[in-house]
Amino acid sequence: SPEFRSALSQTFTHSIRKNEDGEKYFYVATVVDHGSKIFGVLLLAAPFDTLMAPTYRIMRSMMIIALLLVVFTVVEGWLGSIYISQPLVRLSQVAKQLSQGDLSARSELEGPIETIHLSHTLNEMAARLEISLNSLRAFVANASHELRTPLTTIKLQVGVLRSAIEDDPEAAAHFLDQIDSEIDRLTFTVNDMLDLSQIEGGGGTLNLQPVNLADLSGEVLAFWDVRSRQAGLSLSMNVESELPNVRGDHYQLRRLFDNLLENAIKNTPSGGQIDILLKKTPTPRVRIEFRDSGIGIAPEHLPHLFDRFYRIDPRPVSDSGRAAPSGSGLGLAIARSITLSHGGQIGVNSQLGLGSTFWVELQPI
Numbered sequence: 001s002p003e004f005r006s007a008l009s010q011t012f013t014h015s016i017r018k019n020e021d022g023e024k025y026f027y028v029a030t031v032v033d034h035g036s037k038i039f040g041v042l043l044l045a046a047p048f049d050t051l052m053a054p055t056y057r058i059m060r061s062m063m064i065i066a067l068l069l070v071v072f073t074v075v076e077g078w079l080g081s082i083y084i085s086q087p088l089v090r091l092s093q094v095a096k097q098l099s100q101g102d103l104s105a106r107s108e109l110e111g112p113i114e115t116i117h118l119s120h121t122l123n124e125m126a127a128r129l130e131i132s133l134n135s136l137r138a139f140v141a142n143a144s145h146e147l148r149t150p151l152t153t154i155k156l157q158v159g160v161l162r163s164a165i166e167d168d169p170e171a172a173a174h175f176l177d178q179i180d181s182e183i184d185r186l187t188f189t190v191n192d193m194l195d196l197s198q199i200e201g202g203g204g205t206l207n208l209q210p211v212n213l214a215d216l217s218g219e220v221l222a223f224w225d226v227r228s229r230q231a232g233l234s235l236s237m238n239v240e241s242e243l244p245n246v247r248g249d250h251y252q253l254r255r256l257f258d259n260l261l262e263n264a265i266k267n268t269p270s271g272g273q274i275d276i277l278l279k280k281t282p283t284p285r286v287r288i289e290f291r292d293s294g295i296g297i298a299p300e301h302l303p304h305l306f307d308r309f310y311r312i313d314p315r316p317v318s319d320s321g322r323a324a325p326s327g328s329g330l331g332l333a334i335a336r337s338i339t340l341s342h343g344g345q346i347g348v349n350s351q352l353g354l355g356s357t358f359w360v361e362l363q364p365i
């Protein structure tokens with residue numbers, strides 16, 4: 001056989017071939033020797049299929065396992081994609097609705113935990129967006145109303161002025177005065193609106209530095225002294241000892257105190273008393289109170305007092321029959337924004353007819 005000859009030349013050989021009957025066999029041949037002496041050649045032959053049967057079995061099992069793995073992976077991927085992608089598709093639909101302006105759209109909390117988190121965050125964002133957009137709408141509506149009223153008045157007065165200018169110069173001068181004061185009022189309102197949007201938009205960054213509130217209150221008191229005396233009011237200040245400084249924007253805090261003191265003066269009849277008190281709270285915070293013995297505020301107004309444009313009995317009518325100049329109703333909204341931008345709190349205690357106490361609490365350094 002060929003293995004016999006091959007073994008003689010190479011000492012070991014193997015091959016797979018068909019025998020005379022056409023059956024596939026595995027042959028191994030090796031030379032049997034000792035030193036240089038050759039005893040013979042050992043030739044082994046075995047039917048190939050019998051020899052390979054265990055290997056075939058293992059290969060078959062492995063193929064079945066591989067096939068099962070493929071099927072499993074496909075099914076798992078398919079189920080997973082339904083479980084994960086369906087909620088994501090719905091989530092993206094909600095995001096689309098939101099982006100198209102439907103801010104009431106909310107996402108279902110479904111699917112795997114990550115998708116639930118995502119839905120939750122999206123819903124929160126939508127809710128916040130809805131609130132701020134509504135307050136923006138209310139602001140624009142209020143602002144337009146506030147601006148339209150004096151503009152209408154001015155328009156009317158200009159009309160009257162036109163016809164009066166030749167026949168009655170005195171009446172004409174009177175209307176010019178009125179127009180002038182309406183324009184002043186408009187200018188105040190617009191300035192307040194701009195300031196408020198700047199404070200609330202964080203546009204005017206705070207110039208933070210240590211502020212001594214006793215010094216600041218002294219400044220405010222000195223500034224309003226003449227005006228309060230003219231109004232027949234007595235103004236006093238009481239500062240607790242060792243009051244800590246606060247970190248704040250001097251200009252903004254001055255503005256906050258000005259607004260509160262101006263309100264106290266405006267709403268306290270002649271003969272009244274206004275006190276500024278500065279003290280520490282156990283929290284520990286620094287508390288500033290503006291106490292007046294004025295007209296007080298009815299309970300139903302208290303929740304709205306710090307809203308923009310909110311005024312009580314907005315424009316008392318004077319003897320001349322026209323509305324007396326009054327504030328824009330932005331003073332307390334500005335006071336609130338300044339306090340919040342400093343991380344503080346603002347509030348009021350009041351009883352109708354007995355006076356009001358507006359207070360502000362700020363974080364000490």
Ligand SMILES: Nc1ncnc2c1ncn2[C@@H]1O[C@H](COP(=O)(O)OP(=O)(O)OP(=O)(O)O)[C@@H](O)[C@H]1O
Pocket residue numbers: 192259263264267292294295296297305310311312313326327328329330331332333355356
């Ligand atoms: N100390 C107070 N006593 C009684 N009522 C007050 C007092 N402070 C404020 N108010 C009421 O709250 C309303 C809102 O005050 P706010 O300062 O926001 O507006 P305003 O004083 O009318 O106008 P502005 O401050 O913009 O000139 C006032 O119209 C007033 O009726």
Ligand SMILES: [Mg+2]
Pocket residue numbers: 259262263327330331332
């Ligand atoms: Mg005011």
